[in-house]
Amino acid sequence: MRVLLYLYYPFYDKHLAGGVQVSVRKLVDKLLTKYPDIKLSIVCPHSDLHNFPENIPLHPILHDLEQNGLNPIDLYNDLLILEQMADDSDVIWLVDRRFPVRTAKPKLLSMNTFCYERELKAFFESEWDRVVFNSEYLKNQLINCTTKREDATVIPYFVDDDFRKQEKMRCSSRMSRYFEFEFDKKYILYPHRPEAEKGHLEAILILEELIRYDSKYCLLIPMPPNSRNADVFSENDFIQGLKQIIAVKGLEENVVFHNWIDYSDLPYYYSMGEYSLFLSKLPETFGFVLINSISCGTPTISYGVGALTEVVPPGRGHLVVPVGDYHSITKLILAGEGQDEVVHDTDMVIEKYSLDRVATQYYQLFVALGRTTVNQLV
Incomplete structure (x- = not known):
């Protein structure tokens, strides 16, 4: 199961801030350890500028493709790389961002907020196949804006196993x-x-x-x-x-x-x-x-x-x-x-809010969407 994870922020190891950064960082760890059949490729801006954990596979896409004033040559080269990575994947996992390349590969969109333009563009312009909301509240804000209601799922954030009362x-x-x-x-x-x-x-x-x-x-x-x-x-x-x-x-x-x-x-x-x-x-x-x-x-x-x-x-x-x-x-x-x-x-x-349960839910969605890719090839 080859999953391409498309992020919009540097994938820090320690200075995590915000629910999105924390949840994705720890969820990736759990998926890689619990489900060895998942092969993740991770794309995030400026990934060559930071020290990442060795077990996290990152591809050095060096630019935020939605920023203003991007050099056209850099944009063109990055889009070519993304197109190839999409072709090499079974499922594309988007986190609050629309995928900038048109592809027939199934896309899972994780929505974590609705307060910003880019996140809303991800929901309305991504041509996603399944969407995951982190709460019923968020789902209720957006679900009436789409005809694909049966393709929406709520998977909450989680409590990490280490978060227990300490002496x-x-x-x-x-x-x-x-x-x-x-x-x-x-x-x-x-x-x-x-x-x-x-x-x-x-x-x-x-x-x-x-x-x-x-x-x-x-x-x-x-x-x-x-x-x-x-x-x-x-x-x-x-x-x-x-x-x-x-x-x-x-x-x-x-x-x-x-x-x-x-x-x-x-x-x-x-x-x-x-x-x-x-x-x-x-x-x-x-x-x-x-x-x-x-x-x-x-x-x-x-x-x-x-x-x-x-x-x-x-x-x-x-x-x-x-x-x-x-x-x-x-x-x-x-x-x-x-x-x-x-x-x-x-x-x-x-x-x-078990991390293990959240990882299982995401894995099941990847498998279901991966079957779509297999059916397309048959």
């Missing part, structure tokens, strides 16, 4: 690479990229209220990840703005800005928190932070936008408040809501 001593050791861990601090986690609609300002207001009751509360905010090169400058500017607000409010001793946490260290990061905050106002199509935090035994408080209440229903480990009601969040934290009940959602999340 505090081990958390201290691992987190010492990022900041000075203090055992008596009450850490509030804000594991999101710095974007205005992700709710950082509300997180600061919540902290301001919390320390009026207990000065041990500390808000953790990550710096921009390296894997988002295009956004680093704007995100750094956003961080500088946050720092100015924090300084004006006199909260410097209760806020820690730290480097982006490597994926392998995230179970320790989530395990040490009192709560994770998910205050996005964007139409979130899944919410990796939600399941990762709960799987490590840390309750998450959110506004419940998009698919969040579908992924984990509110009430125990997932606490939901109206958008902008940060006063209620402060009260929930001070009351310790969800601390004892989160274990029930932990078991549910680990069972429901």
Whole structure:
């Protein structure tokens, strides 16, 4: 089974950021180990500029073919290579992007969002044979726009097998690479990229209220990840703005800005928190932070936008408040809501969002589409 995976971002090993990057990176690992009959060829822009795991086969397509101002010769050469790779494949797996070459080979499109032009073009212009949505919420936003409804499937993201509750001593050791861990601090986690609609300002207001009751509360905010090169400058500017607000409010001793946490260290990061905050106002199509935090035994408080209440229903480990009601969040934290009940959602999340099950579902789709290729050749 020869699968051509077409990506739009550099395939980093450590500085993963965003549900798409994490899910594809770990899913590829699982597929390669569980199903040795799958032979993956992976195409992504600028794949010669980074150090990749040796077991991941990457083809050095050196350009983002949808960028403006691309040299025509480079575009022509890359399209020729893609055409040949498509001919040599049984199935083409697209992640949020349309395939730039016309081909009769069956195409599986993985849709992870509907907020951007390129992702919408992938859905409307890819001539896909099957489409996978990461949530019923996302499916419901788009499915009425196509006549191929029977070819749509929901396969959610997953909880990695390593995301389990870790002992505090081990958390201290691992987190010492990022900041000075203090055992008596009450850490509030804000594991999101710095974007205005992700709710950082509300997180600061919540902290301001919390320390009026207990000065041990500390808000953790990550710096921009390296894997988002295009956004680093704007995100750094956003961080500088946050720092100015924090300084004006006199909260410097209760806020820690730290480097982006490597994926392998995230179970320790989530395990040490009192709560994770998910205050996005964007139409979130899944919410990796939600399941990762709960799987490590840390309750998450959110506004419940998009698919969040579908992924984990509110009430125990997932606490939901109206958008902008940060006063209620402060009260929930001070009351310790969800601390004892989160274990029930932990078991549910680990069972429901199994990486092994997700890999099996994708494998079955590849096999079914691969039969289409075989039938075309008969």
